[in-house]
Amino acid sequence: MAPGEPVSSFDPRRVRADTPLLRRVINERPITYLDSAASSLPPRAVIEAMSRYYEMRHANVHRGVYQTANEATAIYEGAREAIARFINAPAGANEIVFTKNATEGFNLLAKSWGHKNLKAGDVVLVSEMEHHANIVPWFQLREVNGIEVRFIPVNDDFRLDLTDIESLMEGVKLVSLTAMSNVLGTINPIKDLAALAHRHGALIAVDAAQSVAHSPSDVTDLDVDFFIFSAHKMLGPTGLGVVWTREAILDQMPPFLGGGGMIADVRVDGYTPANGPSRFEAGTPPIAEAAGLGAAVLYLEGLGMANIVEHERNLTSDALSRLASEFDGRVRVIGPSDTHSRGGVISLDVEGVHPHDVAQVLDQFAVCVRPGHHCAKPLMRRFNLAATARASFGPYSLTRDTDVLIEALHHALTMFG
Amino acid sequence: MSSLEDLYREVILDHYRSPRNRGELPSPPARRVEGFNPLCGDEIVVYLEVRDDVLVDIKLTGHGCSISQSSSSLMSAAVKGKPVSQVREIIANFKQLMMGHEATLGSDEAPTTADLRAMGELAALQGVVKFPVRIKCATLAWNTLAQGLDESD
Known part of the structure; x- marks a missing residue:
């Protein structure tokens, strides 16, 4: 795609194809990038x-x-x-x-x-x-x-x-x-x-x-x-x-x-x-x-900001409902539970598993999330947490990313359970 | 998943689930030292009681990941009751281990010194070296203990 050429209709798969880093394979798995809140992935147009x-x-x-x-x-x-x-x-x-x-x-x-x-x-x-x-x-x-x-x-x-x-x-x-x-x-x-x-x-x-x-x-x-x-x-x-x-x-x-x-x-x-x-x-x-x-x-x-907002809202809504139903309450979302006035940043508190260990296990599944206090220690103290494991979406994210996240979270719970 | 199991060995998970020497000591006479990992928010408090140049008791509180918690538990078991000079050697050996000098431990050669034998289960933390960002998790308690010993001098 030529730099800056408008995308006629929003398609996250097209955004994926435009994003070189998403071609990475890590631990024999395609990368699942859920850390756009820390840094988003540049499309080829930006790099070029x-x-x-x-x-x-x-x-x-x-x-x-x-x-x-x-x-x-x-x-x-x-x-x-x-x-x-x-x-x-x-x-x-x-x-x-x-x-x-x-x-x-x-x-x-x-x-x-x-x-x-x-x-x-x-x-x-x-x-x-x-x-x-x-x-x-x-x-x-x-x-x-x-x-x-x-x-x-x-x-x-x-x-x-x-x-x-x-x-x-x-x-x-x-x-x-x-x-x-x-x-x-x-x-x-x-x-x-x-x-x-x-x-x-x-x-x-x-x-x-x-x-x-x-x-x-x-x-x-x-x-x-x-x-x-x-x-x-x-x-x-x-x-x-x-x-x-x-x-x-x-x-x-x-x-x-x-x-x-x-x-x-x-x-x-x-x-x-x-x-x-x-x-x-x-x-x-x-x-x-x-x-x-x-x-x-x-x-x-x-891409159209309105398209991005809608896409990420759908991803967030899907992820929030699956995270709530999959784990019998063992995975808690630290953030609003619905998508009203809420973006695609999902902080997780996994029962009995420290966020660093969550992120380490997820890394084996090539899932990129961010563990830590996210440079927001007063907020962490407010909720009596040392850290969370945070997954976040970008315009290139797909529900498939949430599938892998959930699979990897199950593994972490089994390992430390 | 072999490398993940390399990191999370059974000994580590055991010490994480059932930490040894957990708790507090009256301070004074015990010395209370805090350690922080500002990057991840892990915090540890080490209580150490030194009498006649012997670390007669050690307790730990705080929170952190399985690596930092198991490392502190393993550390407490390794150093409790030892002369301070020997504790310092164990700390030095452990830090060598974290710097990648795993040849002294886990190799075919059996440990030859009393210090290395004293480390025993600590060799389980060897796998951490392959995960560089986690080394600071493993060394947090050790640095805190070393600081406590320095302060009691």
Whole structure:
């Protein structure tokens, strides 16, 4: 398939055929990849876009005047435009900052916007289901200027407990929440929470790392203020993250990292930072990765986000009902039990078998799942768990993957039972 | 599935299902040392009581995978009641084993030193070496014990 060529109708088998890694055979079994929540598998179009840059267009960006340098710059800036379109950024590519990953995005938010705009006693409201990337930078800022980091609790149904949200909002300057939990699969009501935050005079930042490839991401419709995600969870390459914010906010944010590319002028007595996204992109950026991300956006648009959402909902619904009926309660899903406001991230607690051992046994079946605390230790503590074994779907997943998962889980239970 | 059975040998599963020396010791006089594996969230607490340079008692609590739990159980059985100097040798030998020096154990040659004989069942953990990401599971308790001994010096 040519890069970016639209797929006329959604067919997960076609996506599989486009994804080279799914041809792997491990332990004499075809790979069953159920770890898209950790990192999704790039289609050939993404890999080829990166190769094409290195083979034919390699040059630094924003520098040379020669042909390939112009092409490299066009690829890099083209990816920014593709992302702006993909998330419906109201002022387009000028609102898109490229970072190393979503984690760096939250560090940019805390250390640039937060450092300038938050003072002692101001509250950043996060939740118990956040990834460490949306917790630790706020704790670090707290050490610097004495902000308060407050947590929205998670209820026993694995959803945000919004019962006392009005009082929790007291003193809040920023609400910073995940759109989809990387452990529970829970999809949070971001649009409602954005309205609530704005009613209280606060801004809202969204951790879209988990949601971006599994639900439509329209920042204009959601009416949020920051939208942060990474390329490699949306079929793109590692090493590239995205921060979107409104142009008016971005223009007022101080630089983050200093160096080449982020300046308008440097003199012996000081420097003037550049305007726009460049101000936050010091040094040679990940150009090949941007080429890959641009191709990933075209690929996802070709599949159609609505198609992906429906496909993964069907897979999740099927998996949840089979996991509930197959194991006499010995396999517990740590997350909502139905597909209402829920994505295809399924954390499992297997009776008497530690998640690491679950994952090790599954590996013998060439099933890739992620054991661990998923960088969400406050959430693990909330549910008195050390870890879970997490299976997660992507657009290339099939019910056959769930078949193998269940077969392998039976084996793990027998082995440790 | 041979390699999986190589990892999860019967001795390991036995120690996982029925861990030895599980529990706590009054501290003081026992020393209490915590060990964490930040990558997977495993936690272990080792209680050790050293008297006259002998590790007279050891107990363990915490949670973790079968490898970390069985390794800590096997460790406790191997070191309990031994002089501290010998415990240190057993720790060193075990860490050598985890670094892939399995030639000293499980080879055709019988262990020749008292230290290696003392390891006995520990050789069951040899299979872990073939699963590099699990080595840190197996060594968690040992590093924690070593830390405890260092602190009691």
